[in-house]
Amino acid sequence: MNPVVAIIGGGPAGLMAADVLSHAGVKVNLYDSMPSVGRKFLMAGKSGLNLTHAEDWNLFLSRYAEQEHKLTPILNAFTADNLRTWAQELGVDTFVGSSGKIFPVSMKAAPLLRAWLHRLRMQGVNFHMRHRWIRWDGQDNLVFHFPEGEKVVHADAVIFALGGGSWARLGSTGEWVHEFHKKGISVLPLKPTNCGFDVLFSPLFFERFSGEPIKSIRAKFVDSQGLAFDEMGELVMTETGIEGSLIYQLSALLREELSRKGSAIMYLDLMPHQTFEQLLGKLTQPRAKRSFSTHLKKQLGIDGVKAGLLREALSKNEMNDLAIICRTLKALPLKTIAPRPIDEAISTAGGMDFEALNEALMLRQAEGVFCAGEMLDWEAPTGGYLLTACFATGRWAGLGALAWLKNKEK
Ligand SMILES: Cc1cc2nc3c(=O)[nH]c(=O)nc-3n(C[C@H](O)[C@H](O)[C@H](O)COP(=O)(O)OP(=O)(O)OC[C@H]3O[C@@H](n4cnc5c(N)ncnc54)[C@H](O)[C@@H]3O)c2cc1C
Incomplete structure (x- = not known):
């Protein structure tokens, strides 16, 4: 039969x-x-x-x-x-x-x-x-x-x-x-997996930048077991944190680290095609009467969501230190606190x-x-x-x- x-x-x-x-x-x-x-x-x-x-x-x-x-x-x-x-x-x-x-x-x-x-x-x-x-x-x-x-x-x-x-x-x-x-x-x-992650940004940051993409950046992460991630790509700001193809690639490592430690810090290189020295060289050029925001934009092309991230990461005092700014542009810490719920994952x-x-x-x-x-x-x-x-x-x-x-x- x-x-x-x-x-x-x-x-x-x-x-x-x-x-x-x-x-x-x-x-x-x-x-x-x-x-x-x-x-x-x-x-x-x-x-x-x-x-x-x-x-x-x-x-x-x-x-x-x-x-x-x-x-x-x-x-x-x-x-x-x-x-x-x-x-x-x-x-x-x-x-x-x-x-x-x-x-x-x-x-x-x-x-x-x-x-x-x-x-x-x-x-x-x-x-x-x-x-x-x-x-x-x-x-x-x-x-x-x-x-x-x-x-x-x-x-x-x-x-x-x-x-x-x-x-x-x-x-x-x-x-x-x-x-x-x-x-x-x-x-x-x-x-x-292939999911977004929550990040503790300020309410003002979420209000201004959720939905904004950031392209051509590098994400680096090393978990507590020594497993490393270092890739170029793009991400998107969401209403609770970050998502996008670069984050999806990292999601398994981040998720496991979060379940072990409760938080996980990744680093973004917002200017992967320039060295720290190149950035500092440009930023130390005289800025005449320009505001610092205009100077950042003119010298490094940093404005919008990238400038917002910088301000989230640094205190007012640190924003006066050009070396700290350039170091942060090359390794901006992002503290993720939780993966998004499973129903939202790809x-x-x-x-x-x-x-x-x-x-x-x-x-x-x-x-x-x-x-x-x-x-x-x-x-x-x-x-x-x-x-x-x-x-x-x-x-x-x-x-x-x-x-x-x-x-x-x-
Ligand atoms: C927004 C989005 C975009 C995606 N884009 C891509 C992409 O571009 N490329 C890629 O490779 N992958 C992509 N994926 C992932 C891909 O779609 C899934 O991995 C794939 O569909 C899984 O196939 P599957 O047959 O295992 O399960 P599913 O496609 O989930 O099918 C399971 C089926 O089982 C049925 N079912 C479940 N429980 C029961 C039950 N108890 N009784 C009867 N029926 C049941 C469901 O109704 C469903 O029809 C995407 C996923 C999402 C959400």
Whole structure:
């Protein structure tokens, strides 16, 4: 008899698992709690869908930090190039941006999702929307809440692709963690990553500068374990602190330091293309009758939010000392006090413990039950690494389920 696979979660990971299995002729029932699938994927497309990255493959793999080795075979089986070919087969051409990031030509997720869903339907995937998985019953069947009540589903194999815990309004609420714990499955606490951080700026600073970007700066940070970060990039002032791509890259280190120490000080080099001596040389030029603010702007181009940061960091007295000003422009301390709540984060760290899964991403304690996507315990910066790993693990879990079903038939 043709086996039936239940996939729970219709994000990139679940859809990829459905693609692999339905292509192989397996009957797939895909369940999602929302009225439609791929809501976070569509949201990702709003700011330019960064599918993957064109950098050197070893560097790419290193982005997954502690889980690099667990994910390497999975990503090697579905590389950035494979992802581009896959998108092209769905009629979506991609391009490499100047930073190496890869986007669909349209920059959007909707055309890709539309073509993909069409193919999945053609391959026979049945979509069951507004079906929220709530628990296992005593016989390990799946119990769903749906508009008419509760439904018990038996499947020959199951793939969970429930996402992390951010942007809950798009479907991934992280509620699954509780049910998995109840079953004795090891799940690490979900934590925000690629997130903003709170900083104790003055109310006046927030009032004047929230929403202001700062481009081409360098951020440096060394945590209490000696792990160092030193990268160029840009950040944005928010209503409570800072966010932006440079901060997202640093978010794992900052978050862990905050949980250990309660605060973490990073340093910004606001003038990375000039040395301290060059800055001081320019600032000691006679300023005639100009105000100091005008002098700072004219000599160093420091005004607006950068001048605001300087005034936040220095006392009135220190603002009279040109050497202190130049030293601070090269290493402005920013004391972060907390990551933003998980719901605001781009993605989630923590999740399904890899130790609870075998190499095929199947639960060691539940034969035929696989997990994929952001719900697994890995994290990576923005840059296309998140989606690539979701696609790759979804595909891997789909292939794992296929192999497991074939083996069972023997
Ligand atoms: C604003 C934003 C921008 C982003 N931009 C990018 C980007 O450009 N590039 C990039 O690589 N990544 C980006 N990401 C991250 C990326 O979108 C996610 O990592 C990815 O969508 C995760 O895929 P997933 O399939 O694991 O989970 P999800 O996409 O979260 O899908 C999980 C699905 O499971 C369903 N579900 C959850 N619980 C249940 C349940 N109990 N029962 C039934 N269904 C359930 C949800 O409704 C959802 O449809 C962005 C994220 C955000 C929030």
